Amino acid sequence: MSLKVAVEFSKVPMESIALCMQCRECIDRCPHDLPIPDILMEHQDLYERQKAEIPGKQCRE
Numbered sequence: 001m002s003l004k005v006a007v008e009f010s011k012v013p014m015e016s017i018a019l020c021m022q023c024r025e026c027i028d029r030c031p032h033d034l035p036i037p038d039i040l041m042e043h044q045d046l047y048e049r050q051k052a053e054i055p056g057k058q059c060r061e
């Protein structure tokens, strides 16, 4: 899968991370005590870095 296709494929879930209010309620519900908001932010950062690497910014906004 090309970088461009990967970014387009993950666009909706990755850009919905911006809706996270950092309330941290999901942590109490997770049976594994995962730091879900932190994981989301790390993946959003990775997504934005990958998106910025697409030559000519050909990814649809």
Ligand code: SF4
Pocket: 019, 020, 021, 022, 023, 024, 025, 026, 027, 036, 037
């Ligand atoms: S992902 Fe977790 S911290 Fe973010 S809004 Fe949802 S419940 Fe709150």
